[in-house]
Amino acid sequence: MPGTVQSIERAAAILRMLAGGPGRLGLSEIARALDLAKGTTHGILRTLQGVGFVEQDRVSGQYQLGAALLHLGTSYLDINELRSRSINWADPLAARSGEAVRIGTVLQGQVLVVHHVFRPDDTFQTLDVGTLLPLHATALGKVLLAYRAGSPRDELTAYTRKTLVTPRDIGAALDRIREHGWAADIEEHTLGQAAVAAPIRGYGGLVIGAIGVSGPVERICDSHYRPHPHLITSVRDAARAISREMGAARQ
Numbered sequence: 001m002p003g004t005v006q007s008i009e010r011a012a013a014i015l016r017m018l019a020g021g022p023g024r025l026g027l028s029e030i031a032r033a034l035d036l037a038k039g040t041t042h043g044i045l046r047t048l049q050g051v052g053f054v055e056q057d058r059v060s061g062q063y064q065l066g067a068a069l070l071h072l073g074t075s076y077l078d079i080n081e082l083r084s085r086s087i088n089w090a091d092p093l094a095a096r097s098g099e100a101v102r103i104g105t106v107l108q109g110q111v112l113v114v115h116h117v118f119r120p121d122d123t124f125q126t127l128d129v130g131t132l133l134p135l136h137a138t139a140l141g142k143v144l145l146a147y148r149a150g151s152p153r154d155e156l157t158a159y160t161r162k163t164l165v166t167p168r169d170i171g172a173a174l175d176r177i178r179e180h181g182w183a184a185d186i187e188e189h190t191l192g193q194a195a196v197a198a199p200i201r202g203y204g205g206l207v208i209g210a211i212g213v214s215g216p217v218e219r220i221c222d223s224h225y226r227p228h229p230h231l232i233t234s235v236r237d238a239a240r241a242i243s244r245e246m247g248a249a250r251q
Contacts, residue, residue, distance in 0.1 A: 010044055014048065092238075098219070140212050143199050143210040144207065184227050187217060203248065
């Protein structure tokens, strides 16, 4: 019977250490704790970083678990399960709000729309299921981004003049989302369009998706370009209901 692969064992030990630590850890701390040479430890960390399992803080140089590992750890959640458990709440949300409803989850650094309920009127609409949307410029995406490890570091695309593209603006927006439990996109992705979204949680409170309503700015927002409170409440109520269906504790 073949033996174990030492490099994989060491990589697993590093990941367990990062997962169990109080925060980011430096190269020397990791090497010393695992009794490994710094060069060996650095090589393993670089490899893990290359596949997204580990992230390095640019300022301190310390390491933490990466978003790809988080996604891998929750991959047992079938996208179809998220969709099927959301249907019973998405349709009534569309009826109450009078707007289109979309449910999304993260896929390869973007929002994958897994369910879409048309606005309940006779206007022409196209089905968005399977569409990929930017994380930083949509309400669904900002919700998902707010509860992920790390922040966007690459240059961000400005879809309109209202799109948030600087680390400072994005960071402030994500802080507000975590504080209030919902996100808005007011002409940040498409001129004339606005949206409100809230997080869907699974077991342990982990955010696994988002649900939101979208439509013309004049219907989503008041005269001061603030989302209508009743829409925020309806979206958050639907998100909580789906979260319970997905195994999250009551919020």
